[in-house]
Amino acid sequence: MPESQSKQTRRTLLRGATLALAGGLAGCTSIMDSDGSSPKSNQTSSPSGTTSTGTSMPGTATEAPSDGPEGSFPFMHSATGTTKFDVKLDQSPVMGSNDAPVDLYYWSDYLCPFCQTFAMKIHPQIAKSAIADGTLRVVFLQLPNIGENSFPAALMAKCVWRQVADDDPDLFWKWHHAVFEQQGEEGSGWADIKNLYKITEDVGIDTDAITTCIENRQDKIRKDIKAEVTVADRENIKGTPAFIFYNRKTGTSKKLAGAQPYATFKQAIQTVKNG
Template sequence: MNQTRRAFLGTSAAVGSGAIAGCLGGDDPSEPSESPAEDDPEPPEPPVIGDPEADVTVVVYEDFACPACQAFKLNVFPALGEQYLEPGSVRYEHRDFPVIGSSWSWELPSAAREVFETEGDNAFWAFTSRVYEHQGSYSYEIVEDIADEVGADGADVREAAEEDRHRSAIEAQRSYGRANGISGTPTVVVDGDPVEFYDSETQTFSEMAFEETADAIDAALE
């Protein structure tokens, strides 16, 4: 076990201590009963970090209203970044998969998509990491302020959230996930194989998720 994994597993997670179950999909009253994206699950280009040309691809499906996704993004993602993304060992993709019956499950992806399409990958990853810190107290003001902080047009990003501007792109991503067997968040897929997450009596969710994800990546890199 390398130093990064020892350090991560040897400390208490800042977010997500204790058992946090993932968020399972169900009937979402904010989603149309029929979506044109269901007929064509091909998703839009995803935000990418790491080496875009790496042999190993990690895809993470998230819902901004899911507490387990917050724990994964704020605790696990930075550790994966240090171990795999900074060295360029993997290609890491974000995909939206709204499962919570909250307007933020759709509006925040629209805001993040606007940041991505106007400012690129780096701004997207900075925006999403910062906005997760405010889960439970999301507001359009927070969206605008963080967008400004990462170099985007805050007022325009806020408007994208308020107008649900990128709804069709989010629907296409959700349809793509469903077509590939995704039913909840966070779901991590390493080279086409989903990583198994479980409730642990001895580890926090973040510790378990990091260990399982790192094991899957290490196996794929062999």
């Protein structure tokens, strides 16, 4: 067995063992290279997920402050700078006020059914409460980790955001939800590139512009996604959906894994806000 393949196999086994010891995770886990290589995937569910708390302030913030968004749900907008978790805001969709005291870094995979649960049932409740009242700012990040269509979906998400960020950022939320609404069974091909283009067109996004983005900016976007995967790896994030709550003033942070009940997210937001 080649050395690189052997290392990946060991990492897969170790990660699976860690999840077993953690006592179950309502999320999707696997090892997948951030360039879109096919993974060995696993989906684990239980009534509870795993959380951890602490203070973490890696990196150096270079975030440029600006006024928070005005208007109505879903409060999408672009932002600039880099957070203390090395999350680059100018590469990702942002939801909520830039003046919010708590950040939520949110990793997902469009093929993960637990990500669908969060996106369709839990995130809207968070958006209409902690985001709407100015407490929380959410940054959408990619962690393609399920199957061969995970990376193309992540790539398209980045191109969709580039297309809509300046003129109609709320369209990203509509696209994000539309993809999860269309999520099908594993191996059904629902997320192949043809279907993703159909979803994108139905939402009202210029698919020619998306094609141009994919053709001309694919290498750069691959690096951006790889950087988001690297942050997840560094923070010991093992699957999707995954979250880090971060108090931008005090440095208090809390990690949450899986599609937990809304009450769990509400409590985590309050804990970090008060931390």
